[in-house]
Amino acid sequence: MxxxxxxxxxxxxxxxxxxxxxxxxxxxxxxxxxxxxxxxxxxxxxxxxxxxxxxxxxxxxxxxxxxxxxxxxxxxxxxxxxxxxxxxxxxxxxxxxxxxxxxxxxxxxxxxxxxxxxxxxxxxxxxxxxxxxxxxxxxxxxxxxxxxxxxxxxxxxxxxxxxxxxxxxxxxxxxxxxxxxxxxxxxxxxxxxxxxxxxxxxxxxxxxxxxxxxxxxxxxxxxxxxxxxxxxxxxxxxxxxxxxxxxxxxxxxxxxxxxxxxxxxxxxxxxxxxxxxxxxxxxxxxxxxxxxxxxxxxxxxxxxxxxxxxxxxxxxTPATGSGIEQEKVQRSVATAFAHLYRMQTKQLHRPDVTEAQLRATAACSKGNTRNGAEGAGNDWRCVVSWHLPGIEAVGQAIYQLDITPDGRFMADGDGPKEVNGYFLVSTPTGDTANPLWQFDGNVELLHTSPKG
Incomplete structure (x- = not known):
């Protein structure tokens, strides 16, 4: 006892x-x-x-x-x-x-x-x-x-x-x-x-x-x-x-x-x-x-x-599957690119532009999947397009993405060189880090904003 x-x-x-x-x-x-x-x-x-x-x-x-x-x-x-x-x-x-x-x-x-x-x-x-x-x-x-x-x-x-x-x-x-x-x-x-x-x-x-x-x-x-x-x-x-x-x-x-x-x-x-x-x-x-x-x-x-x-x-919550969807990836990449493009513009002492003027968009695919791509992986590829005031030509830049299962991604620039193909940019005060060469981002797994 x-x-x-x-x-x-x-x-x-x-x-x-x-x-x-x-x-x-x-x-x-x-x-x-x-x-x-x-x-x-x-x-x-x-x-x-x-x-x-x-x-x-x-x-x-x-x-x-x-x-x-x-x-x-x-x-x-x-x-x-x-x-x-x-x-x-x-x-x-x-x-x-x-x-x-x-x-x-x-x-x-x-x-x-x-x-x-x-x-x-x-x-x-x-x-x-x-x-x-x-x-x-x-x-x-x-x-x-x-x-x-x-x-x-x-x-x-x-x-x-x-x-x-x-x-x-x-x-x-x-x-x-x-x-x-x-x-x-x-x-x-x-x-x-x-x-x-x-x-x-x-x-x-x-x-x-x-x-x-x-x-x-x-x-x-x-x-x-x-x-x-x-x-x-x-x-x-x-x-x-x-x-x-x-x-x-x-x-x-x-x-x-x-x-x-x-x-x-x-x-x-x-x-x-x-x-x-x-x-x-x-x-x-x-x-x-x-x-x-x-x-x-x-x-x-x-x-x-x-x-x-x-x-x-x-x-x-309304989330289903992995939460990493093509539309979310495209929106996240385009948003980050627009903000960082403005930063690069200031580095180069070019005329300032706003995100609304740039109208940046991204078209992303995963492997051979062009529509409905989803899920983590290092085989995402995005083409970012943007506009500059007074210029009819559309600018484009390519990024390779590595997205982890928790939604974080690292975008690696793949050209053109003068935009994101090199880790330095030449400024009037000397070479400095290029913010568009590589950048981190996050796909909100629960993000449910309407399609743009």
Missing amino acids: TAVLAPDNVAGAPRVLMVRGYRFELVKLVSQWRIRLVLLASWIVPALFVAGVSQQSSLPVDTLFGRWMHATGWAGSLVVLGFSGTWALPLLTSLVAGDVFASEDRLGTWRHLLVAVRSPRRIFAAKALASLTVILLLVAGLAVSGVVGGLLVVGDEPLVGLDGHLLSPGDAAVNVLLAWVCVLAPTLALAAVGLLGSVTLGRSPMGLLLPVIVALAMQLAQMLPLPVVVRLALPGYAFISWNGLFADPAQLGPLLIGIAVSLVWAVAATVLAYLLFLRRDFTSAADDGAGRRALALGAVPLAGLLAATVAVVAVA
Whole structure:
């Protein structure tokens, strides 16, 4: 017969205040050398990285906004954000939330902690809040450090948006801040999964690695040709959809869905961790929470939650298939080209034109498919046409597109040379980067504007 310690069941014993328990757990976390090391690194390394890369001749053009790190200091923070969502934040949440309960199992200190606090509920809340505080400090460090490094080295210059439009330094600052705030939602979801793994798997290393495993699984899923409703229902989609903030108008639909799904996962995983923690037999040194039943109670509800979010997104959105359709691709390429053409016009000191005067259009095909092309791939080809005031001839430029399953594309200019066939353009002040040579764009998977 086993005895399970009921919460708050020690009559007459003084309870430790929640604030004291939280402070105690926070001190325990930051006293660990590895936590101190990652906190220091998060506030220093991004600035050094952005400053170093911004001074190099070659830029990480395969990373979103990487090609603009020479032009503005705000691009560096977004490059750090993209890397953090893929690698840094999953690792950091594993290190903090994935170990906050398991460390007590390894050290065998549960009995001492329960005698001191006398409330499993308060212990759980204090540990969860302490780990959340450290994670928020880590995210804040990554954001601030990346911004500071870019602004000090490159400066507070306008930022080219994802559709080619120019954001003023003030607008860029607001959008960069919002982008970092948005990724807090999937970070909280991973942290909650870390809490759940730490409770259910105890001293097993798998508990520590669970947020990383879940993050990698979601990244692999985003690389697959999944239906758009499944893609948006994954809790890590907000790590990608923040780029919609840098379009005009902002592509908020996928971003808001990603944030909502992430928050639902964060609440669900935290509640599961809490309920399983209260069921622990703390009187037995052999019970560290691991077991088939505990795993089932943690995994099965989350699997059901995933199925439920897919069903809700499918009902709530009009999207079908991959969401990458020929008309959307053509509209995105034409819009970005028109904005960037105006930028090139200013570089060359030519008479200014507006997007309305250019009337840019794009005719895109995928492989041998001329009509009804859809889906990701590197075999998209677009011919962009535009008009100049007072000139009857129609200008044309060719682009080869590589579109990823999440809707992001990179357009590579394929002539004519004087427009997009070379990475530099000759200006009265010297050679400068050609904005039309290569550019990034995004196909909004839920975009439903009427056909033009």
